[in-house]
Amino acid sequence: MSLVSVGTVAFDSIETPFGKADMVVGGAATYISLAASYFTKEQGIVSVVGDDFPKEELKHLQKRGINLDGLEIKKGEKSFYWSGRYHDNMNQRDTLVTDLNVLADFKPKVPTDLRDAKYLMLGNLTPEIQYKVIKQMTKRPKLIAMDTMNFWMDIAMKSLKKTIKQVDILMINDEEARQLSGEYSLVKAAAKIHKMGPKFLIIKKGEHGALLFAENKVFFAPALPLAEVFDPTGAGDTFAGGFMGYIAKTESTSFENMKRAVIYGSAMASFCVEEFSIGRLKNLKATDIKKRVKRFEKLGAFTL
Amino acid sequence: MSLVSVGTVAFDSIETPFGKADMVVGGAATYISLAASYFTKEQGIVSVVGDDFPKEELKHLQKRGINLDGLEIKKGEKSFYWSGRYHDNMNQRDTLVTDLNVLADFKPKVPTDLRDAKYLMLGNLTPEIQYKVIKQMTKRPKLIAMDTMNFWMDIAMKSLKKTIKQVDILMINDEEARQLSGEYSLVKAAAKIHKMGPKFLIIKKGEHGALLFAENKVFFAPALPLAEVFDPTGAGDTFAGGFMGYIAKTESTSFENMKRAVIYGSAMASFCVEEFSIGRLKNLKATDIKKRVKRFEKLGAFTL
Numbered sequence: 001m002s003l004v005s006v007g008t009v010a011f012d013s014i015e016t017p018f019g020k021a022d023m024v025v026g027g028a029a030t031y032i033s034l035a036a037s038y039f040t041k042e043q044g045i046v047s048v049v050g051d052d053f054p055k056e057e058l059k060h061l062q063k064r065g066i067n068l069d070g071l072e073i074k075k076g077e078k079s080f081y082w083s084g085r086y087h088d089n090m091n092q093r094d095t096l097v098t099d100l101n102v103l104a105d106f107k108p109k110v111p112t113d114l115r116d117a118k119y120l121m122l123g124n125l126t127p128e129i130q131y132k133v134i135k136q137m138t139k140r141p142k143l144i145a146m147d148t149m150n151f152w153m154d155i156a157m158k159s160l161k162k163t164i165k166q167v168d169i170l171m172i173n174d175e176e177a178r179q180l181s182g183e184y185s186l187v188k189a190a191a192k193i194h195k196m197g198p199k200f201l202i203i204k205k206g207e208h209g210a211l212l213f214a215e216n217k218v219f220f221a222p223a224l225p226l227a228e229v230f231d232p233t234g235a236g237d238t239f240a241g242g243f244m245g246y247i248a249k250t251e252s253t254s255f256e257n258m259k260r261a262v263i264y265g266s267a268m269a270s271f272c273v274e275e276f277s278i279g280r281l282k283n284l285k286a287t288d289i290k291k292r293v294k295r296f297e298k299l300g301a302f303t304l
Numbered sequence: 305m306s307l308v309s310v311g312t313v314a315f316d317s318i319e320t321p322f323g324k325a326d327m328v329v330g331g332a333a334t335y336i337s338l339a340a341s342y343f344t345k346e347q348g349i350v351s352v353v354g355d356d357f358p359k360e361e362l363k364h365l366q367k368r369g370i371n372l373d374g375l376e377i378k379k380g381e382k383s384f385y386w387s388g389r390y391h392d393n394m395n396q397r398d399t400l401v402t403d404l405n406v407l408a409d410f411k412p413k414v415p416t417d418l419r420d421a422k423y424l425m426l427g428n429l430t431p432e433i434q435y436k437v438i439k440q441m442t443k444r445p446k447l448i449a450m451d452t453m454n455f456w457m458d459i460a461m462k463s464l465k466k467t468i469k470q471v472d473i474l475m476i477n478d479e480e481a482r483q484l485s486g487e488y489s490l491v492k493a494a495a496k497i498h499k500m501g502p503k504f505l506i507i508k509k510g511e512h513g514a515l516l517f518a519e520n521k522v523f524f525a526p527a528l529p530l531a532e533v534f535d536p537t538g539a540g541d542t543f544a545g546g547f548m549g550y551i552a553k554t555e556s557t558s559f560e561n562m563k564r565a566v567i568y569g570s571a572m573a574s575f576c577v578e579e580f581s582i583g584r585l586k587n588l589k590a591t592d593i594k595k596r597v598k599r600f601e602k603l604g605a606f607t608l
Binding site for chain 1: 321322392393394479482488489490491492494509512513515517522523524525526529530531532533560563564566567597598601603604606607608
């Protein structure tokens with residue numbers, strides 16, 4: 001197996017200034033694996049749903065080449081549910097409901113055929129679960145990337161730092177990087193986070209782009225200015241999926257290749273926000289992605 | 305004359321998470337003209353101060369080739385004074401004090417030798433004053449750029465739109481672009497603002513970089529991730545000064561050249577924030593600027 005991702009497969013209800021979507025498909029592992037499916041057919045997810053989760057949605061994931069052996073379906077239980085409302089500026093949101101349901105006692109089980117994956121993506125979950133997944137791998141993956149959020153910094157910093165120590169790439173937003181490091185300057189924050197373990201830090205800034213930090217190196221990828229932004233939900237996960245999918249496809253973790261992976265991740269995220277839920281990620285063509293990546297190339301190009 | 309800038313020459317008191325500066329030199333025209341002075345020696349400012357403004361600071365501006373014929377010194381009056389405190393994230397600030405003083409009844413007088421300037425930069429002031437300056441030019445400048453702020457959108461939208469109609473480039477931040485256009489999407493905001501008059505829109509996003517919109521074209525310039533950010537005051541004006549100085553030096557308003565001007569403006573702004581007040585802008589070397597511009601080139605470079 002090339003890529004394994006752990007994260008939620010869930011229902012979301014979302015309100016943005018542009019509309020509402022009720023009980024639509026969401027979850028980090030859903031977005032990650034769908035985005036990655038455009039780059040690799042060698043991937044699986046580790047997650048849990050209730051038997052309320054629509055079978056046709058699971059079939060769609062499988063049709064896109066996603067191995068669901070690691071997706072536990074709990075009979076008589078409900079899937080994880082999140083509901084949120086975005087502010088007018090879309091950079092902030094309020095959580096209205098979080099129903100853990102099946103997630104309350106989720107014990108991830110990485111199936112045997114996924115345990116030798118070369119690349120591991122840890123979607124946002126309790127750091128303890130992320131840690132357990134790493135420990136179930138039979139061989140240390142070539143690259144482990146991890147998403148997390150301020151919530152875990154607030155309530156589980158010790159456990160979070162234990163997991164962070166194990167990974168190669170940490171993917172967080174700018175506020176989280178500042179909270180985790182205690183540094184305002186992102187350059188200083190990156191230096192401190194490198195010392196916590198990860199050789200690479202990706203700072204996701206939504207509509208403001210993304211930064212990739214390695215020791216003594218930095219790369220800035222813009223976000224595409226879009227005419228239509230309906231719903232930012234899942235954009236970060238889609239970025240991560242595009243990034244890891246590209247790495248899995250190209251099998252290189254050089255800085256130059258990671259820069260390309262950031263661009264492909266950003267391109268996938270730019271599709272994600274154009275519709276509610278996974279709508280836009282269901283039927284992209286290779287040419288759509290190619291065209292969009294070219295737009296990134298043009299967007300920041302200048303000659304001195 | 306190549307470049308004329310109108311704006312405040314003033315005192316600031318500033319608090320950031322990293323320190324305090326009391327009654328230091330500030331003002332839009334100060335930052336604009338100092339930044340531009342690294343690109344052209346053919347420039348003047350139109351402004352007003354009280355006789356409390358230090359003579360040695362004015363001499364320094366003159367030493368940098370800035371024509372002060374248009375700087376009125378009002379005897380027995382005090383210079384404009386602004387005091388503000390930045391939030392922890394430095395992207396927001398509270399104004400603590402605004403003492404208009406000499407600015408209360410400022411009637412800009414563009415001296416004869418500045419009235420034929422090829423390039424005109426309107427720093428943030430009442431739209432009415434900006435309009436009057438345009439009307440005093442004997443020949444329509446090749447390029448008029450204008451900065452403004454949400455405050456004028458709140459209290460003087462009609463007058464603001466009258467001035468905007470006269471200019472080629474509007475420079476505002478993302479929130480202001482959204483407020484002015486009533487559009488969330490910056491792509492749609494740019495389209496609406498083009499219809500108000502300006503052929504070009506520059507959206508300044510501080511630590512998130514800058515966007516340059518022309519009809520059917522867009523360019524994204526990153527901001528340099530900096531280890532030391534002491535004080536963002538004047539960064540937007542410094543950007544504008546670097547931008548217009550570069551245009552004045554190169555005498556081209558092609559989109560390709562404007563992209564370079566955005567990079568030079570961003571480079572100048574990246575110096576500005578490294579010290580309080582105009583400290584860092586006083587004695588830069590050409591090689592400092594060259595090196596920094598090169599860092600921008602590297603920061604966003606990738607190959608597909």
